[in-house]
Amino acid sequence: MNQNIADLRKSYEQDELDEAQSEPDPLAQFEHWLAQALKAELPEPNAMTLATVGAEGRPSTRVVLIKGLDARGIVWYTNYESRKGIELAAHPFAALQFHWVELERVVRIEGRVEKTSAEDSDAYFHSRPLDSRLGAWASPQSRVIPSRTVLVTGAAKAAARFLGQPPRPPHWGGFRLIPERWEFWQGRRSRLHDRLRYTQQPEGGWLRERLAP
Structure with a gap:
């Protein structure tokens, strides 16, 4: 490497986040920031990192796309028999993270996870492009396969079997994370970043607190 990665640094100077600027409800604050990310035409502003925990207590992450809010x-959709699906079935808690690099912002969300209704999963599945619907049948997600031929052959078989109208596979559908904690991070100069955390209260509502960066 021509450059020492330890020397890579960036000064964050685009914006600020304080209690007076932020919404009292974290959902409203998130919708505001998401709208700004969409307006800025960021690459895949709907991409979020999903963290789950396996049977041995080991965490794993992957990137998924938000499909409902x-x-x-x-809400996001996936194969229930994938690694994340199996882990969520055993431990129905997860964390999500959005990183909008160009806006120097991060949003972290933690909470309990449940499956969406079959009706919601059906509706979203049938809104997807045909190739994506066939792919849901063709891919044994997270399983070891000998070659890409398995996927191509599986998609062709699904197309022939369903005559271009594949139903939703029983092993495919949505998950919904029910937020219990949100954190909004805005980069600032001198690494004195702004961090606001919202914690759901037993009596209802949200406690908003500033965290040290």
Whole structure:
């Protein structure tokens, strides 16, 4: 390497985040920041890192795409028999992270996870492009396969079997994370970043607190 990675640094100077600027409800704050990320035309602003925990207590992460957001929580779709699906079935808690590099922002969300309804999963599945719907049948996600031929052959078989109208596979559907804790991070100069944490209260509502960077 021509450059020592320990010497890589960036000064964050685009924006600030204080209590007066932020929304009292974290969902409203997230929607505000997401709208700004969309307006800025960032590459894949809907991409989020999903962290789960396996049977041995070891964490694992992967990038998924947010597909729904409302007062009930944050939704994504996947193969229930994948590694993340199996881990969530055993330990239904997870963490999500959005990193909007160009805006110097990070959002972290933690909470309990549940499956979406079959009706919601059906509706989203049938909104997907045909190739994606066939791929859901073709890919034994997270399993070892001998070659890419397995995927191509599986998609062709699914196309022939369903005549271009594949139903939702029983092993595929949505998950919803029900937030219990949010954190909004805005980069600032001198590494004195702004961090606001929202914690759900037993009596309802959210406690908003500033954290040291």
